[in-house]
Amino acid sequence: MSSNISNQHFTEEERETLYRVIHARRDMRHFIGGEVADDVLARILDAAHAAPSVGFMQPWRFVSIQKPELRGDLIALVEAEKVKTSETMDARKAEFMRLKVEGIRDCAELIAVILAPDDGTTFGRRTMPSEMALASVSCAIQNMWLAARAENLGMGWVSFFQPEDVAELLHCPEGAQPIALLCLGPVKAFYERPMLESEGWRAREDLSSILAEDSYPLATDEHR
Amino acid sequence: MSSNISNQHFTEEERETLYRVIHARRDMRHFIGGEVADDVLARILDAAHAAPSVGFMQPWRFVSIQKPELRGDLIALVEAEKVKTSETMDARKAEFMRLKVEGIRDCAELIAVILAPDDGTTFGRRTMPSEMALASVSCAIQNMWLAARAENLGMGWVSFFQPEDVAELLHCPEGAQPIALLCLGPVKAFYERPMLESEGWRAREDLSSILAEDSYPLATDEHR
Numbered sequence: 001m002s003s004n005i006s007n008q009h010f011t012e013e014e015r016e017t018l019y020r021v022i023h024a025r026r027d028m029r030h031f032i033g034g035e036v037a038d039d040v041l042a043r044i045l046d047a048a049h050a051a052p053s054v055g056f057m058q059p060w061r062f063v064s065i066q067k068p069e070l071r072g073d074l075i076a077l078v079e080a081e082k083v084k085t086s087e088t089m090d091a092r093k094a095e096f097m098r099l100k101v102e103g104i105r106d107c108a109e110l111i112a113v114i115l116a117p118d119d120g121t122t123f124g125r126r127t128m129p130s131e132m133a134l135a136s137v138s139c140a141i142q143n144m145w146l147a148a149r150a151e152n153l154g155m156g157w158v159s160f161f162q163p164e165d166v167a168e169l170l171h172c173p174e175g176a177q178p179i180a181l182l183c184l185g186p187v188k189a190f191y192e193r194p195m196l197e198s199e200g201w202r203a204r205e206d207l208s209s210i211l212a213e214d215s216y217p218l219a220t221d222e223h224r
Numbered sequence: 225m226s227s228n229i230s231n232q233h234f235t236e237e238e239r240e241t242l243y244r245v246i247h248a249r250r251d252m253r254h255f256i257g258g259e260v261a262d263d264v265l266a267r268i269l270d271a272a273h274a275a276p277s278v279g280f281m282q283p284w285r286f287v288s289i290q291k292p293e294l295r296g297d298l299i300a301l302v303e304a305e306k307v308k309t310s311e312t313m314d315a316r317k318a319e320f321m322r323l324k325v326e327g328i329r330d331c332a333e334l335i336a337v338i339l340a341p342d343d344g345t346t347f348g349r350r351t352m353p354s355e356m357a358l359a360s361v362s363c364a365i366q367n368m369w370l371a372a373r374a375e376n377l378g379m380g381w382v383s384f385f386q387p388e389d390v391a392e393l394l395h396c397p398e399g400a401q402p403i404a405l406l407c408l409g410p411v412k413a414f415y416e417r418p419m420l421e422s423e424g425w426r427a428r429e430d431l432s433s434i435l436a437e438d439s440y441p442l443a444t445d446e447h448r
Contacts, residue, residue: 006248006414010241010374017234017241018374019271022367024230027276047243049431052251052369054383056420058428062435070438081351088346101348114440122312123420124325124383127305131358131403132383138362143246145276145363146370150239159278159348159356172440179355190230196280196347204282207273211286214294216338216396 021150026191028154031106034186040151041109044184047147053136055123057116060140063170065110073169074112074161074181075104081160099199102158108185112166113141117175134179141180154187245374250415252378255330258410264375265333268408271371277360279347281340284364287394289334297393298336298385298405299328305384323423326382332409336390337365341399358403365404378411 045062053059065071082101089096104110115137118129125132148155158181166178196202211217269286277283289295306325313320328334339361349356372379382405390402420426435441
């Protein structure tokens with residue numbers, strides 16, 4: 001990549017484009033099948049691989065699920081976990097079971113994202129080894145989310161699974177940890193707001209309750 | 225946010241703008257002081273708060289460091305951790321100590337990012353509670369990174385610290401975990417490539433070694 005690219009100046013209009021992508025991105029659970037063209041998928045994965053990583057570890061691994069029977073096995077794991085999750089919900093169990101919480105059956109592409117086994121890197125992660133590796137993979141996924149939105153495709157992060165079960169299905173080596181089943185593909189429409197907000201599951205926090213100067217913003221968490 | 229905004233169609237040109245931001249973003253350690261205007265900082269923090277979060281937890285908390293003596297205390301923690309990290313490096317210790325690994329003294333703004341105490345959410349995180357909360361905060365930080373780059377500002381994620389020491393300095397409640405000291409501000413130039421790549425510390429992985437179909441890409445990790 002030339003210095004012209006890394007040092008380019010972004011205009012006000014380009015900056016506004018980025019913000020529009022960031023604010024229009026949604027965690028999607030409603031897909032309409034179809035497909036994702038190879039060149040589109042390649043750009044989205046390139047965006048993932050351009051993410052920052054602690055000590056330049058690049059600890060992200062991607063498995064594109066192609067075989068229908070493998071997708072079926074993953075769906076079964078997700079269905080089982082949804083039931084287990086509902087059992088933690090007490091009064092809101094019925095409400096939870098009515099929500100559409102994932103789109104794993106209907107999305108055009110299903111991509112598992114796996115945290116690679118620890119390679120012993122201490123650069124920037126001596127005190128928080130698992131946290132910093134996971135953070136790097138999460139940044140890669142956020143790049144994919146924004147890339148998908150700019151490609152006018154929906155993406156959803158499904159985390160309803162036991163990681164060890166997914167690891168077994170995908171033949172992961174010891175120490176690798178699946179963290180996401182990404183549903184990707186065409187959607188009929190993007191949610192106006194986060195689905196859990198518009199469905200009344202939970203409210204958006206005020207910026208003032210998550211931000212403070214020189215000291216932790218106690219307004220919210222001290223009362224929890 | 226109106227449905228026009230969440231459902232807007234992005235053009236090919238807008239998509240290319242996003243990709244240019246993603247590929248021009250760098251983890252910066254060289255800053256030139258200066259300042260970040262209030263409206264710019266507000267847009268960057270708005271981008272953070274527009275990140276996805278598991279179960280709509282929004283577990284991100286931000287502390288803007290204003291007092292010079294507090295920044296000084298944080299610098300001391302980072303310096304101490306850099307020495308401890310160097311002691312893990314054996315043959316590469318001298319090489320590590322010559323690298324500029326953070327810009328905490330020279331950046332215009334310093335922002336601590338903290339994972340809020342667990343609020344008991346099980347939605348999408350029954351099996352991976354700490355991972356999914358941390359992943360959400362990391363997505364928020366990646367939004368900030370891209371926002372900063374589109375504002376023509378540099379950002380660096382400093383993780384050289386003991387989280388409990390930072391928690392004490394920032395009066396965090398029990399269970400809150402600092403994960404980043406973000407250095408933000410004007411830079412003279414962005415690195416052409418990731419600094420650890422151009423300095424010969426570590427190489428970029430081939431896409432083929434991080435991506436496979438239906439099974440974990442064993443090419444890399446099985447040999448480590």
